[in-house]
Amino acid sequence: MSYELIALLMFSSMLLMMMTGQRVFGVLGFVAVVAALALWGTGGHSMPFAQAMKLMKWFPLLTLPMFVFMGYVMSETRLADDLYRMFHVWFGPMPGGLAIGTILLMVLISAMNGLSVAGMAIGATIALPELLRRNYDKLMVTGVIQAGSSLGILIPPSVVLVLYAMIARAPVSELWLAGLVPGLLMAALFILYIAIRSGLNPALAPAMSAEERAAITPSEKWGSLRAGALPFVIFAAMMIPFVNGWTSLVESSVIGVIATVAGAVLKGRFTRTVFESATRNTLAITCMFMWIILAALAFGAVFDGLGAVKAIEGLFVQQLGLSPWTILILMQLSFLVMGMFLDDTAMLVIVAPLYVPLVAKLDLGVPDVLVWYGVLYTITCQIAYLTPPFGYNLFLMRAFAPDGITMGDIYRSVVPFVGVMAVTLGLVMAFPEIALWLPQSVYPD
Numbered sequence: 001m002s003y004e005l006i007a008l009l010m011f012s013s014m015l016l017m018m019m020t021g022q023r024v025f026g027v028l029g030f031v032a033v034v035a036a037l038a039l040w041g042t043g044g045h046s047m048p049f050a051q052a053m054k055l056m057k058w059f060p061l062l063t064l065p066m067f068v069f070m071g072y073v074m075s076e077t078r079l080a081d082d083l084y085r086m087f088h089v090w091f092g093p094m095p096g097g098l099a100i101g102t103i104l105l106m107v108l109i110s111a112m113n114g115l116s117v118a119g120m121a122i123g124a125t126i127a128l129p130e131l132l133r134r135n136y137d138k139l140m141v142t143g144v145i146q147a148g149s150s151l152g153i154l155i156p157p158s159v160v161l162v163l164y165a166m167i168a169r170a171p172v173s174e175l176w177l178a179g180l181v182p183g184l185l186m187a188a189l190f191i192l193y194i195a196i197r198s199g200l201n202p203a204l205a206p207a208m209s210a211e212e213r214a215a216i217t218p219s220e221k222w223g224s225l226r227a228g229a230l231p232f233v234i235f236a237a238m239m240i241p242f243v244n245g246w247t248s249l250v251e252s253s254v255i256g257v258i259a260t261v262a263g264a265v266l267k268g269r270f271t272r273t274v275f276e277s278a279t280r281n282t283l284a285i286t287c288m289f290m291w292i293i294l295a296a297l298a299f300g301a302v303f304d305g306l307g308a309v310k311a312i313e314g315l316f317v318q319q320l321g322l323s324p325w326t327i328l329i330l331m332q333l334s335f336l337v338m339g340m341f342l343d344d345t346a347m348l349v350i351v352a353p354l355y356v357p358l359v360a361k362l363d364l365g366v367p368d369v370l371v372w373y374g375v376l377y378t379i380t381c382q383i384a385y386l387t388p389p390f391g392y393n394l395f396l397m398r399a400f401a402p403d404g405i406t407m408g409d410i411y412r413s414v415v416p417f418v419g420v421m422a423v424t425l426g427l428v429m430a431f432p433e434i435a436l437w438l439p440q441s442v443y444p445d
Helices: 003-019 024-056 059-077 080-091 097-113 116-133 138-153 159-168 172-200 210-215 218-227 230-243 249-266 272-306 308-319 324-339 344-361 369-385 392-400 407-413 415-430 433-442
Strands: none
Touching (some): 059 249, 080 116, 080 230, 097 116, 116 392, 138 159, 138 392, 159 272, 172 369, 172 415, 172 433, 230 249, 324 369, 369 433, 415 433
16 A cells, blocks of 8 residues: 555545544544554554654743633633723724724733633623624624634734644744734724724714713723723733743743733732632643644654655646645635634644645745744634634624524624635735734844
């Protein structure tokens, strides 16, 4: 049996087992270990074992539990309440102002937790009731919260980019910096869409009434800036030392945790119950990610040993004669299709052994191609999060939404925001400098 046929058998076995509903890490790890033992005998056990040692020695992985813990503390102690009140006071008087404030809230929450689920939980519990109470269109409301929460996997510190960095062997610090400008660009396009749509039809997102505006005193308005400043302080305390090279990635994540806990303590909201809940959830999420990374590394090691990547490269480039950019576009389209049925982690670990090495060998004329591709992958995951029928954020939104919002409403609400995300993806593909300018400036060759 040829190595190419063995690689195809491994991949098809993995997909078949995934269809049975087994856990991703169990499927990947099982197929990798069985294939290694079948191909190389008892010596094959050293391949997955070596990946376990590599995982344990990967120091930047310590950032994962730090940022997950930050996100849960932010959510459990409701530190975002004051921040949303600030956006409410300052942006409420304009049509669509609260929706714009919600996007800005999501940007700041994303910059402190690295997960979309935390942004969804905060947005759905804080912003959603307020927006509906003020007669905002329910389609716009649900679309804004779903799209805004997806920013958590692109704007640093992104947990998804940490996972990609481990599998692609790319520097996390450069990936985070590469995701910042595209993330802010996407948020700006969301805000532009909301402003234009609300301007054309103010009934969709009515402004704060004149009576309510008059009731807000100047002291309350300026006081809201002080009350909502804590998340900015946490982000600055975490990122300024890192960007200036004063602290390492892991040290900055620890600073972020300390600042978040200190802020919760100062506001009297950090209780034993909050600590226990955040710790338990952090442990569960971290262990899940580590098992997935280990299984993906083992699967990728066997694939590399088979030379499957070279076979696939030969098929696309030599036999089919496809151009590098055509291959890249087909990869992104496959992610969108998989996103209808899988979450971002499953998508990455299933195709990373194929796509990442292939992208590195394609002649795309892009420097730091793996860093750039990590941003493309993450943006595509954001689109997949909102893609019916099984987009991850769609079901999270359904879990939080009141009875008046149906699944059909949720599906329809994301259509314009998926379009905005697709525009962002196209811009980053056409102009790689959008993603690469910042990491190249901070880490010049």
